Amino acid sequence: MSDEGKPAVCEAKRPRRAPRLPGDPRPEALVARMIRVDQAGEYGARRIYEGQLAVLGRKASGEKIRRMYEQELAHLETFDGLIAERRVRPTALQPLWHLAGFALGAATAMMGEKAAMACTVAVEEVIDDHYAGQADELGDAEPELKATIEAFRADEQEHRDVGLAAGAREAPGYPVLSAAVKAGSRLAIWLSERV
Ligand SMILES: [Fe+2]
Ligand SMILES: [Fe+2]
Numbered sequence: 001m002s003d004e005g006k007p008a009v010c011e012a013k014r015p016r017r018a019p020r021l022p023g024d025p026r027p028e029a030l031v032a033r034m035i036r037v038d039q040a041g042e043y044g045a046r047r048i049y050e051g052q053l054a055v056l057g058r059k060a061s062g063e064k065i066r067r068m069y070e071q072e073l074a075h076l077e078t079f080d081g082l083i084a085e086r087r088v089r090p091t092a093l094q095p096l097w098h099l100a101g102f103a104l105g106a107a108t109a110m111m112g113e114k115a116a117m118a119c120t121v122a123v124e125e126v127i128d129d130h131y132a133g134q135a136d137e138l139g140d141a142e143p144e145l146k147a148t149i150e151a152f153r154a155d156e157q158e159h160r161d162v163g164l165a166a167g168a169r170e171a172p173g174y175p176v177l178s179a180a181v182k183a184g185s186r187l188a189i190w191l192s193e194r195v
Pocket of ligand 1: 042045
């Protein structure tokens with residue numbers, strides 16, 4: 001099917017795609033930035049789940065966490081591949097995410113299984129928004145990368161739902177914990193896009 005017959009109003013449905021202005025990064029630079037931050041994020045996710053598993057691996061929620069962890073490993077493998085294939089410079093902050101991700105996972109897990117799940121829900125909500133924004137920004141460009149992002153976004157939404165079903169919202173201090181984890185995740189995204 002061709003797009004030619006469709007009314008021009010379709011373009012108006014993409015408010016986030018502002019026209020490129022002088023001084024804006026080139027499209028290739030934008031894609032490189034996306035791959036860099038996504039590889040960093042999936043690396044951080046792997047480390048969060050490793051921190052959770054170090055504490056809760058043998059507990060009732062261990063199996064659930066392990067399944068999500070295995071999906072994160074697959075996500076990371078894909079973005080590691082894209083980093084190599086597209087010759088994208090990885091984030092210089094990987095050593096920081098190595099420590100911070102694990103620490104976040106382990107610390108929330110030590111607060112209890114529900115706090116671990118609250119951490120998962122908060123992170124995955126931020127990643128859901130982040131991937132939605134990227135898919136939107138790509139528009140019709142890079143269909144393969146866009147399909148990858150959309151598939152991973154569906155997995156992250158599933159992780160969020162696993163966390164909610166496991167009682168994330170019943171964790172002690174949920175609103176504060178959730179807000180802190182979200183703020184940290186957004187900061188990590190902001191930094192990994194740039195550094
Ligand atoms: Fe992921
Ligand atoms: Fe995830």
